[in-house]
Structures are given as structure tokens and as C-alpha cells.
Amino acid sequence: MEELTIFLSKSLLSWLAIQVCLALVFLFYLHLSQRSSLPDEQLPKTAVILSLRGADPFLSECLRSLLAQNYPQYNLKLVVDSQTDPAWQIAHDTVNQLGATNVELNYLRVIRHNCSLKCSALLQVVSELDNSYEVVAFVDGDTVVHPNWLRELVSPLSNPKIGATTGNRWYVPTGKYWGSLVRYAGNVSTVVQMFLFGIPWGGTLAVKTEVLRHTGMLEMWGKVLNEDLMMHKVLKKHGMQIKFVPSLIMVNREECDLLGLIDHLKRLFLYSRLYHPQWIAIVGDLVSSILFPTTAIVLLLISLWFEQWELTNQLFRSYSIYTLGLLLIMLMLELGIRPVIVAQGLPITKLSPGAVLKMAIAIPLTQWVYGLAMLSSLLRSTVKWRGAIYRVQGPWNIRLIEYQAYDFLDQPVDSKISL
DSSP states (O other): OHHHHHHHHHHHHHHHHHHHHHHHHHHHHHHHOOOOOOOGGGOOOEEEEEEESSOOTTHHHHHHHHTTOSOSSEEEEEEESOTTSHHHHHHHHHHHHHTOSSEEEEEOOOOOSSSOHHHHHHHHHHHTOOTTOOEEEEEOTTOOOOTTHHHHHHGGGGSTTEEEEEEEEEEOSOOSSHHHHHHHHHHHHHHHHHHHHTOOOTTEEEEEHHHHHHSSHHHHHTTOSOSSTTHHHHHHHTTOEEEEEEEEEEEEOOBOOHHHHHHHHHHHHHHHHHHOTTHHHHHHHHIIIIIHHHHHHHHHHHHHHTTOHHHHHHHHHHHHHHHHHHHHHHHHHHHHHHHHHHHTTOOOOOOOHHHHHHHHHHHHHHHHHHHHHHHHHHTOSEEEETTEEEEESSTTOEEEEEOOOOOGGGSOSSTTBOO
16 A cells, blocks of 8 residues: 555656646747737638527627627628527527627528537538638637637638637636536646647637538538537648637636536537547546546545554645645636736636635546546437437437427526526
């Protein structure tokens, strides 16, 4: 047991050092990256696609922000799952209130049974675009963007080596649900990982139209469950890059309970297992982040039971240093992201001593929740998303086995809870 204790202590501290280095790389990129913004006459005509099933908590604000872009030529293409969907009325009313003329509101006319509903919606819009659209941008209903969002998203595509641009989601580190804090803690790590692996986020993503049509990506979307994870591999195969744009880190202020979060994570882990180009690296990261500290806690309790005080002290010290180090990484990244949030004109969330204490408690809780979700995802052959159920027999073998229109009764009781 003594040798195992020494091994665990060294492993925890070594893994902490690696995570500190990765976080610093990310922060240096944020600090050194310069905003790229083309003049109006050089900005290509762009289609912004938003597919909706259910009314996200801040959907009205999302639509208003998308229709107030500092961009000369763009059209918002809305595809709602059905005309009885609660999102339909919100979208219809918002567009009418604003008197917007650069928006098209449609419902999903063809429900494909061998891909996700979102992929069906994206394919419906892209197939109807004329050749004047040089760029297609994608956004999610939980994303409230700033006025220069589209300009900053599209401008880097002027570089012929860049096939797509993306941002990422940043959750607020406070909330009344523990699920919100656990989601925040996990997302801090995920944002760094996605940057390092070059993985795009479908909630803020732009792709050259010719890239979509000439790389076979549209054909792939017709038989997959997730549209963004596989893009890295496709673009790399064609000699193109995905550029992460720091100014497009979008704040998400929705809430989340633990049960809802676990279901969400199960889907994400399943998507990653199917389409992430570095799935083995993700598994290695999870094992290091979950197995090592959890084993240390178990050994700590065993050594306490058998009154092995020296081992208890060593394990407690190593685990405490590791957990405190993770908390400092979270705070370091939170402070590093804040200039981006301020530049978007958004208020900064104050970190009270109580909130910081909750963040510290959320660290081991995050490890256990993520571990449970990952193990559960390995055994799944079906996935449920907003009432639609898919059978998954492989990355390219997807079947929609149960579908019904989303209903007002499906909306959460708490209007701020993520769908």
C-alpha cells in the first residue's frame, strides 16, 4: 500500500503540473491573439443557420442578437422542428417585433431517419442556398451573441488555409443548482481540450460553402448523429485548418440540475466516442482526472481505518494540493476569460468567498459525475435528445426510432433550465 500511495501522490502532482501547462498555453493564446476584422466590402455574403427544437431559455435574446449584427450581407435561416413547437411562436413574434427582413422562418419539411434532426435541418437549408452565399455560419439557440460576432467569425476565412472558424461556450460559475457548478467546472477543462485538439463548437461555427460541398461533409451529415466533432478530421484531410477565435467565447447563463447534466454528458461522451479524432486521448485524460484522485480518496479512508497515520498524511497532502491546484486553474482561466466578456459588453459575475468554496466542493463532485456519465455512455446503444430517440449501431449507422413534435409540456418548469 505504501508503494501505491507514493505512485498515486506522484501521479496526482504530475498530472496537475501538466494541466497547469496546458491552461497556460491556452491563456497565452488568448492574450497574444489579435482580432481580425475585414472591411465591409471584403466580407462575403453569409447564411446564418439556426435549427430549433424546443424553446431554449434565452431564445428571444438569441434571435434579437443575431438580427442586430454589424455585418453588411447576411441572412438568418431559421428551421424549427415543427409549427407546433414552442420555439416557432417565439421566433415568429420576435421577427415581427423587430420588423426584420433578412430572416427566413421555416419548419423541418423532411425528417431524415438516418441522421440527427439537427443534421436534417442543416442539410435542408444548405441544399437551398444559391451560389451567392460564400460562407455558412451555424449557431445554437442557447447562444446570445455580440454585435460583431459574425464579422469576427467570418473574417479569418479570408486565409485560404483556414476552412472553418469557431468559438466556444463559457458557463457562469455561479448558480442555485449544483449541476450548474459541475457543468462549469467540467467545461473549463473542455474548452482547453477543444482548443488544443482543434475541435470546433457547433454553437459558433463558420465554414466556407465550397468546403462544405467539395469535402463530402454534406454527405457525411446525412448519416451521422453529430455535425461538428468530425469536421477536424475532414478538413485536415484536405489540408485546411480550424481557427479558434478567442473573442467568440460566448457566455451561457442557463441553469442545469445534476440529473439533466448527467444525461447531457452521456450524449457528449457517446458523440466523442463515435466521432472525436482523439477519443483515446480523451479517455486517458478522464482516467487521469477521475481514477487517480478517486483512488487516493479510497486509500485515504482505508489508511484512516487502519490508523496508518503516515500514509494518511501523505495522501491527504497530495490530494489537497491537487484539488487546490485545480481550483487555482479554474480561477486563473476565469480571470483570463474576463477581458473577453468585458469586451462583449457583458457584466462580470462576482466570485464571492461562498462561490469559490462551492467551486472547490464541485471539483470532486465533477470527477464522480463525469466518471459515471462516461461509464454509462460506453454501454449505450440508444440516445435521447429532447424527446427524439436514436438507435446507434456505429458512427455511420444511425436510426431515428422514435419521434414526436416537441410540445409546450416538454419545457422545464424552471424557465432558466437548459433543455
